Amino acid sequence: MARRLVPLLALALVGCSMGAGVSDTGDAPAPTPPAPTTTGTTTTPPPEGPVTLAFAGDVHTAGRLEERFRYPETALAPVAPMLDGADLTMVNLETAVTDRGTAQDKTFTFRAPPSVFDDLRVAGVDVVSMANNHGVDFGPVGLADSLDASRQRDFPVVGAPAPSSATRRPDRERYPTAVPPAGRRRYGPA
Numbered sequence: 001m002a003r004r005l006v007p008l009l010a011l012a013l014v015g016c017s018m019g020a021g022v023s024d025t026g027d028a029p030a031p032t033p034p035a036p037t038t039t040g041t042t043t044t045p046p047p048e049g050p051v052t053l054a055f056a057g058d059v060h061t062a063g064r065l066e067e068r069f070r071y072p073e074t075a076l077a078p079v080a081p082m083l084d085g086a087d088l089t090m091v092n093l094e095t096a097v098t099d100r101g102t103a104q105d106k107t108f109t110f111r112a113p114p115s116v117f118d119d120l121r122v123a124g125v126d127v128v129s130m131a132n133n134h135g136v137d138f139g140p141v142g143l144a145d146s147l148d149a150s151r152q153r154d155f156p157v158v159g160a161p162a163p164s165s166a167t168r169r170p171d172r173e174r175y176p177t178a179v180p181p182a183g184r185r186r187y188g189p190a
Helices: 002-016 064-068 077-083 115-122 139-152
Strands: 037-039 042-044 053-059 088-093 127-129
Touching: 053 077, 088 115
Parallel strands: 053 088, 088 127
Antiparallel strands: 037 042
């Protein structure tokens, strides 16, 4: 079911970032039912009933967590009761998925092997966000490797910029706060 919901999550995230669409009279437009999706020659009706989304915080595989990820079935055991039963589970992956690149000059840098995507899938995670301060811990090459590994394993990643933008400065004029709105994070030195 999670595979069917990834496009739904993408649409929800886009919808949340757009305006509500109020008409000139001040009335909200009438809701329209979702259209069936078509995959190849098969039409799949949208899921019926409530859809449960579970979001968890920061995940990496460094330090004491390295041992936990040797057993991916129980890697997220402390939060599993809160994640079980969700139609789609998303976590914030706070690491570069690479064995290349140069560690950036910062206090903490995290690196994980490409198998982290397999481990997260086994642990029940369906999609990860990389809109955080560790996606480029090993520079643009580390970010490129992370995105390549996710594609090779068919694991959805949201929030990561194109590797060429990894050296850009944050957009401080448009977003003067320390943390821009979700999904609008730009990587690089401040």
